[in-house]
Amino acid sequence: MTDFNRRRFLEKSMFATATALAATASTRVVAAADNAPSSPNEKLGVAILGVRGRGGEHIEQFAKRPNTQILYLVDPDSNVAKRRASQVKELSGHEPKVVQDMREVFDDKTIDVVSVATPNHWHSLASIWAMQAGKDVYCEKPVSHNVSEGRRMVEVARKHQRICQTGTQIRSTEGTNKAMAYLHDGKLGDVTVARGLCYKRRPSIGHQPDKEPPAGVDYNLWLGPAPERAFSGNRFHYNWHWHWDYGNGDLGNQGIHQMDVARWGLNVDNLGEAVMSYGGRFGYEDDGETANTQITMHTYGNRLLIFEVRGLETPDFKGAKVGNVFYGTKGYLVMTDYSSGAAFDLDGKLVEKFDGGGDHFGNFIDCVLSRKQEDLHADILEGHLSSALCHLGNISYRLGQKMSPEDVKAQLSDNPELLDSFTRFSDHLTEDKVNLSETQIQCGPKLAFDAANEKFANNSQADAMLTREYRAPFVVPSASQI
Secondary structure (H helix, E strand, C coil): CCHHHHHHHHHCCCCHHHHHHCCCCCCCECCCCCCCCCCCCCEEEEEEECCCCCHHHHHHHHHCCCCEEEEEEECCEHHHHHHHHHHHHHHHCCCCEEECCCHHHHCCCCCCEEEECCCHHHHHHHHHHHHHCCCEEEECCCCCCCHHHHHHHHHHHHHCCCCEEECCHHHHCHHHHHHHHHHHCCCCCCEEEEEEEEECCCCCCCCCCCECCCCCECHHHHHCCCCCCCECHHHCCCHHHHCCCCCCCCCCCCHHHHHHHHHHHHCCCCCCCEEEEEEECCCCCCCCCCCCEEEEEEEECCEEEEEEEECCCCCCECCECEEEEEEECCEEEEECCCCCEEEEECCCCEEEEECCCCCHHHHHHHHHHHCCHHHCCCEHHHHHHHHHHHHHHHHHHHCCEEECHHHHHHHCCCCHHHHHHHHHHHHHHHHCCCCHHHCCEEECCCEEEECCCCEECCCHHHHHCCCCCCCCCCCCCCHHHC
């Protein structure tokens, strides 16, 4: 039995075991360069940028810690920020200042830590400005909106000797760390394929007309680096994820977590040799631009990193809807959520389970106090590389052409793993009543990549998409300006 056929056999047998694993699973503030508070009453001053979505978790994490105090909430939507300020007071007994413009915070010497939970298009610039002002940064995933600005974040962090943690919190979970050690110790043999899964139902966002921004919203600040455009509720709170000017689709939303684990499992520290992606926005028509169903493939020599996004109704795959699957010469390993997984031998016999959580924000604060960047669980370099893989996939997709399913399949005919992904992709769409005989799939080119220089190989059109045009004064500095 070939390795590929063995895998297909195993898919029908032992993966149910993995499913069960998913269930287990101001006071004077300290200057950022200080080694530790000089008395038990001193706390790190924190400013949180963006407080509607993930910012709520940031509030809970920093409000509950004895060595941090939230001094500022920053959000262009003052309505949201004011509500959150009341939450902070309830949690900590201290009501923070509320401002709309983050630049007011960077000059305040009482701020040691800036926590970035803005929309994606603000992540890098907000972090860069903060680090240039001498602040340490916790930045949500993806750390960048494009490849170039992620690399700028790494350079700024190193030049200014800042602690910069990426919000890929799986890096801090005990279960995933055990699983990665299992892979890296060779217990699965030679790992040839890593799959990332993002199977999250994403309903239509419908259609909304352009209109005036709501009262209390500074829309110019919200747009920041993005192009000037009229306001729409479908390009604002949360739904910005599905528009290229601000978000990166689910590949760069939920998917960045599992992309990070896939790269981690393969034990690679670069962006690979080539990328290809195909998919589309299927099942409905709405104002969204990004794909809701997408397959992305990165090559590392004879190894593959394959990522699958599904936004329509779908069953799990090998016991996971959001997770990872690794195939090795001695068996396979399934991660079914952020911290739980299991390894199986080639006959489908359970070999080992992995489980256990962690404290990602705690790891960040520990490193802020110790000044040991090397102890970060998700240093900005790791965040840049995994975010950039998502961006490369989206570049191939956006440069793609509409093709019939048969023509897309022909592009993949030389690799059984890629054909397998396409077959399940097609079956998924058919099950969701997408008529493939009348459907065109956007199929991107296979783009060769120069990982050492983080540029495409002789493709100026793709290289142009490694960065963007910035709207002054919200400009991410070039390498020479760092």
